[in-house]
Amino acid sequence: MPSTLKTKIEFDIIIVGAGPAGCTTAYQLSGKGLKIALIDKDVFPRDKICGDGLSPDVINQLNRINPALAENFQKLPQKKGWSGVRFFAPNYKHIDISFKKKTQSASPAFVSKRMDFDYFFFKQVQDAPDIHLFQGHKITAIERLENEIIVTSDQQIFSGKVILGADGANSIVNRKLTDTKLEKHHHCAGVRQYYSGVEEFPHDGIELHYYTDILPGYFWIFALPNGQANVGLGMLSSEISKRRVNLKEKLKDIIENHPNIKDRFANAKPMEKIQGFGLPVGSRKVACSGDRFLLLGDAASLIDPLTGEGIGNAIRSGRIAANHLLEAFAKNRFDAAFNKQYDKEIYRKMWTELRISTYIQRMLRYPKTLSFLINKAADNRSMQVLLTSMLNDIDLKKELRKPSFYSSLFFNQSKKQKDSISQ
Numbered sequence: 001m002p003s004t005l006k007t008k009i010e011f012d013i014i015i016v017g018a019g020p021a022g023c024t025t026a027y028q029l030s031g032k033g034l035k036i037a038l039i040d041k042d043v044f045p046r047d048k049i050c051g052d053g054l055s056p057d058v059i060n061q062l063n064r065i066n067p068a069l070a071e072n073f074q075k076l077p078q079k080k081g082w083s084g085v086r087f088f089a090p091n092y093k094h095i096d097i098s099f100k101k102k103t104q105s106a107s108p109a110f111v112s113k114r115m116d117f118d119y120f121f122f123k124q125v126q127d128a129p130d131i132h133l134f135q136g137h138k139i140t141a142i143e144r145l146e147n148e149i150i151v152t153s154d155q156q157i158f159s160g161k162v163i164l165g166a167d168g169a170n171s172i173v174n175r176k177l178t179d180t181k182l183e184k185h186h187h188c189a190g191v192r193q194y195y196s197g198v199e200e201f202p203h204d205g206i207e208l209h210y211y212t213d214i215l216p217g218y219f220w221i222f223a224l225p226n227g228q229a230n231v232g233l234g235m236l237s238s239e240i241s242k243r244r245v246n247l248k249e250k251l252k253d254i255i256e257n258h259p260n261i262k263d264r265f266a267n268a269k270p271m272e273k274i275q276g277f278g279l280p281v282g283s284r285k286v287a288c289s290g291d292r293f294l295l296l297g298d299a300a301s302l303i304d305p306l307t308g309e310g311i312g313n314a315i316r317s318g319r320i321a322a323n324h325l326l327e328a329f330a331k332n333r334f335d336a337a338f339n340k341q342y343d344k345e346i347y348r349k350m351w352t353e354l355r356i357s358t359y360i361q362r363m364l365r366y367p368k369t370l371s372f373l374i375n376k377a378a379d380n381r382s383m384q385v386l387l388t389s390m391l392n393d394i395d396l397k398k399e400l401r402k403p404s405f406y407s408s409l410f411f412n413q414s415k416k417q418k419d420s421i422s423q
């Protein structure tokens with residue numbers, strides 16, 4: 001142990017990672033009399049490689065944590081609203097799917113750089129009672145003893161009754177405390193590059209482009225404020241390996257040569273080098289807890305396998321973890337058997353959606369099927385629901401559980417059915 005390390009500081013809860021998952025739990029447990037360490041290797045504001053898409057589910061989750069939090073978010077200037085998606089099929093045809101706006105002025109969803117969104121969230125917990133922040137502390141070792149967890153950063157030793165792994169896709173908490181291994185069939189890779197000056201389509205939405213050689217995956221353009229755009233590409237890791245795809249080269253190739261895309265980048269300028277990061281997707285169940293630990297968000301593989309969205313589920317898992325910990329401290333129980341309730345609750349709340357997304361992801365990997373479905377969507381209401389559900393709208397995902405949805409997928413619907421589906 002390096003002699004420069006300070007003496008051990010004792011906490012009730014050690015949260016590793018101050019992204020959306022970690023900040024949610026810290027926010028929810030603040031003021032409850034528990035001494036909490038919130039530790040991050042970076043200093044905020046910090047970047048996180050992401051599409052920066054905040055779906056309606058994210059806004060809903062903020063509201064569920066605290067309506068005041070959602071209201072504060074509405075005041076954040078660094079965001080751009082969107083109210084729908086333009087889907088491009090492998091045969092280049094497209095369809096627009098829109099959300100119904102709750103009010104004329106309020107957008108149901110946003111694009112906001114993680115540099116801004118995560119900093120917004122971080123500031124909400126920065127001065128909250130009971131939260132002790134440690135920025136620029138990279139956790140390098142975790143030791144589980146009978147009655148405590150010892151966590152070591154490059155500068156400090158921490159002790160806690162329980163540790164939360166909210167430390168993202170490469171979670172050290174997951175690596176040290178579980179046997180879960182990365183499986184390429186349940187993992188995606190994504191690359192992102194910020195641009196300025198991309199010619200926008202005249203529609204109020206984000207764009208997802210499903211082209212033959214990148215299935216199962218998609219290319220995206222998400223418009224940001226100030227004429228900037230988040231441009232990227234994500235694909236299933238097993239297919240990347242099998243087909244030896246170089247994602248960074250593929251992104252460049254689409255931007256420079258794709259007939260649907262290249263003209264829109266004629267006057268555009270990249271603002272950074274292309275950067276990549278992993279997405280552990282929720283197409284399988286993994287261990288989310290054990291003796292004295294819980295895993296949250298990406299560390300628990302909760303990213304939607306179809307859309308690549310993980311912020312909503314990261315927040316959702318943070319809320320579940322906070323409730324679980326209140327019970328754990330009330331009962332003084334931190335053992336694996338007790339923590340199993342956390343896993344149960346995680347999958348009770350999320351597995352149906354994750355399973356449906358996995359199923360659709362597998363179905364949509366065939367270009368002909370996808371082109372057929374998107375063409376069909378132009379006059380088939382159920383297909384529009386299917387595509388809209390990719391945005392993770394909870395009400396619409398409920399539609400996918402109904403047998404009537406599947407029976408009407410390949411047939412145009414009756415007026416009665418059409419009216420029964422609410423967007």
Ligand SMILES: Cc1cc2nc3c(=O)[nH]c(=O)nc-3n(C[C@H](O)[C@H](O)[C@H](O)COP(=O)(O)OP(=O)(O)OC[C@H]3O[C@@H](n4cnc5c(N)ncnc54)[C@H](O)[C@@H]3O)c2cc1C
Nearest residue numbers: 017019020021041050051053139167168190297298310311
């Ligand atoms: C290319 C790409 C595009 C994506 N696009 C979208 C999108 O548009 N919309 C969406 O909803 N989701 C998207 N996602 C997924 C989304 O980024 C994640 O699901 C989300 O960030 C998960 O939040 P989290 O809090 O679990 O982890 P993170 O946001 O990754 O936060 C983890 C935190 O832990 C810290 N940390 C890590 N290791 C350590 C350590 N050893 N010691 C201390 N601190 C540590 C990190 O610095 C970080 O701040 C995308 C992901 C990728 C890769």
